Amino acid sequence: MKQLFPLLFILIFTACGKTATSSAPAFKAVQYEELKAVLEQNDDVLYVVNFWATWCGPCVEELPGFMEVNAEYAENPKFKMILVSLDNVKKLDKTVKPFIASHKITTDVYLLDDNKRMNLWIPAFDASWSGSIPATVFYKNGKKLHFEENQLNKTELKNLIHQYL
Amino acid sequence: MKKISLIFSLLVLALAVQTSVFAQNAGNKGYKPDDIATDFKLKNVDGKTVSLSDYNKAKGFIVVFTCNHCPYAKAYEDRIIALDKKYASKAYPVIAINPNDPAVEPDDSYAAMQQRAKEKGFTFPYLFDDGQKVYPQYGATKTPHVFVLNKEKGKNVVRYIGAIDNNYADASDVSEKYVEAAVDALLAGKEVKQASTAAIGCSIKFKK
Numbered sequence: 001m002k003q004l005f006p007l008l009f010i011l012i013f014t015a016c017g018k019t020a021t022s023s024a025p026a027f028k029a030v031q032y033e034e035l036k037a038v039l040e041q042n043d044d045v046l047y048v049v050n051f052w053a054t055w056c057g058p059c060v061e062e063l064p065g066f067m068e069v070n071a072e073y074a075e076n077p078k079f080k081m082i083l084v085s086l087d088n089v090k091k092l093d094k095t096v097k098p099f100i101a102s103h104k105i106t107t108d109v110y111l112l113d114d115n116k117r118m119n120l121w122i123p124a125f126d127a128s129w130s131g132s133i134p135a136t137v138f139y140k141n142g143k144k145l146h147f148e149e150n151q152l153n154k155t156e157l158k159n160l161i162h163q164y165l
Numbered sequence: 166m167k168k169i170s171l172i173f174s175l176l177v178l179a180l181a182v183q184t185s186v187f188a189q190n191a192g193n194k195g196y197k198p199d200d201i202a203t204d205f206k207l208k209n210v211d212g213k214t215v216s217l218s219d220y221n222k223a224k225g226f227i228v229v230f231t232c233n234h235c236p237y238a239k240a241y242e243d244r245i246i247a248l249d250k251k252y253a254s255k256a257y258p259v260i261a262i263n264p265n266d267p268a269v270e271p272d273d274s275y276a277a278m279q280q281r282a283k284e285k286g287f288t289f290p291y292l293f294d295d296g297q298k299v300y301p302q303y304g305a306t307k308t309p310h311v312f313v314l315n316k317e318k319g320k321n322v323v324r325y326i327g328a329i330d331n332n333y334a335d336a337s338d339v340s341e342k343y344v345e346a347a348v349d350a351l352l353a354g355k356e357v358k359q360a361s362t363a364a365i366g367c368s369i370k371f372k373k
Contacts, residue, residue: 055236057270058368086365088334116331116340122363131328132307132368149306 026108027100029089032121035110038082040142045080046165047139048157051112051125053086054099058151059134063103065154069161070107078165081107086133089113138164195304198360202228202314202321205299207262207292208275210282215260215290217314217321224256225315225324225351227344230305232263233281234272235367238308240333242285245309248329248344249289257313257348259289264300264308269370297371307366313347313357324351327362 030038039047050066052059066081073079083105087096092111100109114121122131126147129135138146138160145164152160196202204217217226229245231238249259267274275293282291294300303312304326313325325347330339347357 056367057370090334115334116338118364119328119331119341119362122365129363130306130310131363131365133365134368 025106026110027097029092029111029113031114032112032117032124035084035112036124038108038110039137039139042141044141045078046145046161048079048081048161049084049137049139050081051084051086051133051135051137053133054091054095055087056133060103062134062151062153063105065152065157067104067106069154069157072158073161074106076165079161083107083109085109085111087111088115140164195302195306196312196323196326198323198326198357200323202312202323203299203302204321205292207294207299209290209292210275210279210287215292217260220258222256223258223316225313225348226321227252227257227259227348228303228312228314229259229261229329230264230300230303230308230310230312230369231261232265232270232273232308232367233277234265234270235308237333237364237366241309241329244329244336246285246288251345252348253289255348255352257351261287261289261291262294262299263291264294264297264305265370266297266372269372273370300369305369307368309366311344313344313351315351324357325360328364331362331364333364 039049041047050059050062052063054060066083070081073081085096089111096109096111099105112121118131122129125135125137126144126149129147129149132149134151136148136152136157137144146160148160202217206214206216209215217223220226227248229248231241231245233239245259245261253259263273263278265273267277271277275295278291278293281287305312309329311325311327311329312323314321315324316322325344327343329342329344330336331341331343332339343359343362346359350357
């Protein structure tokens with residue numbers, strides 16, 4: 001019976017339908033409008049959105065800290081971390097996917113496949129963003145609360161989360 | 166007691182330094198279009214120093230902060246060479262500057278720059294921002310980051326800041342050539358319609 005319990009648990013959760021926690025993290029290529037719809041929701045959830053790329057040294061350096069923080073808030077329904085990869089869409093399966101596995105990325109990952117419209121979406125995320133990565137944006141209820149065009153260590157990230165959660 | 170006062174004064178000093186750095190960052194975010202760009206004296210890959218004032222006949226410059234290691238910079242290398250080929254003869258030469266600290270990014274060392282310039286046959290100076298004094302004045306934040314300057318009454322006026330074009334990944338699928346449009350406008354004596362653009366790039370590497 002004890003062995004059956006986790007299975008039952010999963011079954012109940014799956015049956016409930018909308019269970020972000022039990023389903024596998026999202027991993028897909030999107031255009032700006034689709035990404036915007038994911039980040040700007042009226043659901044009281046704090047969205048921590050990190051722009052990165054597999055080839056970006058400082059991005060890769062800060063990711064373990066981000067994943068540790070994400071694990072700490074995993075049970076909090078008012079918190080969601082999302083990674084937005086700016087890798088070339090041609091690298092989606094060969095580079096980004098293996099990277100996500102080898103670096104134990106636990107969040108949803110969207111590859112923003114909208115290279116020709118950078119001059120539209122970069123200022124739309126933040127007017128002050130020159131386009132260097134890593135960059136992290138905080139959203140709640142469709143409103144941008146904070147923008148950071150810098151590396152964030154674990155403490156800095158947690159301080160910002162505490163401020164806005 | 167002496168120890169405590171030493172620690173205390175060190176703390177105060179650290180705080181003061183931090184505050185002044187912060188104030189500097191907040192106060193100076195680099196150039197905006199219409200600002201006057203500073204000249205510089207930086208070492209080229211051939212060992213000679215280069216300044217904007219060396220170019221008597223230039224009508225302006227295409228200053229490109231770029232480097233060896235960054236995938237975006239690499240993707241744009243051939244297009245930077247093409248810009249110089251097209252515009253140097255029209256008195257708007259390319260001046261490339263590597264702003265990265267090689268202690269943080271060894272691929273961007275002076276020796277590596279010399280090698281890359283040779284391999285690619287750069288027709289323009291590839292300068293080393295040794296000590297990282299120039300890029301903060303311009304407000305470059307990433308590579309590649311372009312500043313088109315126009316000589317007006319003896320001053321180098323910033324007329325465009327941003328990306329080279331709107332498709333780093335595929336030169337054959339570019340629909341907006343921002344730098345070319347800016348220089349063409351200046352050559353025609355017209356106003357630059359799009360004076361700044363944003364594009365993703367590699368952050369400039371410096372010691373923390």
